[in-house]
Amino acid sequence: MSLSMYQASVPVFIRMLGNLRRLLEKGAAYADIRKFDATALPDSRLFADMFPLSRQVQIATDNAKGCAARLAGIEPPKFEDSERTIPELIDRLDKTLAFLQTLQPSQIDGSEERPITLQLRSGTLNFNGQSYLLHFALPNFYFHVTTAYNLLRHNGVEIGKPDFLGRD
């Protein structure tokens, strides 16, 4: 077995978004015990001009479905960014996981040299598939999943590294 573009992307996204789902469930249980408002955790930030938890989860799902779809050369599903509560964020994770699970290795394997163009507010970025996956999509994805973890942890939710990694 040789490392492939599919193995380095879709199963990683599926595993980490499943972990994020369980982290959010623990956040919801904690918010319930502590009687937080339904939007208190989703609205929380690590600094005033950072994105709140809700946006971190939205971007993590956008990173995952956008990366997988670009590597496969298809259009990703679009979501509205209207989630305000943890159950709504979990629903977005589930929709993203359902999309990722439709992708076959044959759609993504061999995409190392596929030209990938991103239009960002700051300008246009050009990559090949491998450099896009390794040096843009994965670091971005992990950034937002980790920041979601850090926001829950910063607010006292009892989670640990095994929850983040998805180990028993």
Add this chain to the structure above:
Amino acid sequence: MSLSMYQASVPVFIRMLGNLRRLLEKGAAYADIRKFDATALPDSRLFADMFPLSRQVQIATDNAKGCAARLAGIEPPKFEDSERTIPELIDRLDKTLAFLQTLQPSQIDGSEERPITLQLRSGTLNFNGQSYLLHFALPNFYFHVTTAYNLLRHNGVEIGKPDFLGRD
């Protein structure tokens, strides 16, 4: 060009540790302007029982050199975990980068099926090289680099996503 175990590990670590080095330099410049004690940022935490910034940087370097060395089947350099200031943490990053730069693709490519055994406090973990890299080493590494970023950001250092990703 086909995705390889070397490409998915060593250049990723080198790039992200270089980014972390620049994040810490911005932290040091900010601490200087704000007249922070030399250990105030390195000692800072997002929650009382989370590791401080100094430990996040130590673990990120351990993740990178440990992963690369395990995939290559060699012993990684050992560091003492005695860093207390940002210049000391930057020195540790430089030592780790120097080690990573000695590794050749031929030492790591083909390690997909190499048995990897980790002895953790919680028990023994067994992986093959590919699953160790994709589902343990990389998420761990990104976790600690992102948490270091979040700690600097939480303390007011003016850094942004382009600094984390290392884009111009």
